[in-house]
Amino acid sequence: MRFLCDEMLVRLARLLRAAGYDTYLATDGEADAALLRLARDEGRILLTRDKRLAAAAPESVLVEGRGAMAEAESLSRAVVLDWNFAPFTRCVMDNARLRQASLDEIDRMPESARAGRGPFRACPACGRLYWPGSHVRRMGERLEGLSNGAPLPPQA
Known part of the structure; x- marks a missing residue:
């Protein structure tokens, strides 16, 4: 599945990317017509809070709730x-597929991260580095909770 989130769903887009889904995040002010065309041309499911926009896209979901977990x-x-x-497996900021980090990139990570087992990954687009630290552990727990359908605490 491929998604397209309107600019109001930034945190949901990042959560979908953390789960490994190809998720385009619209920029502020991107025209509705452009979003509809992109969703159609790329076979993306449009995620939006805008009822009018959702009604115009055959493959759309009107997202309810406030905050990433409720969304x-x-x-x-x-x-x-x-x-x-x-x-x-995707950069939560720009959606690029992550690759294995080079030894030079691993050397730039904090010592506490390097002491772990990895995997150590890097974004080829923005250069952001990823390792399994406390943030990944918390995000993994959120993804697991969503997979199990368990009620989740609000995101801090």
């Missing part, structure tokens, strides 16, 4: 997805 639960009610699809 994710709303999406899960509308679309069957695997929140453990391919965790931590």
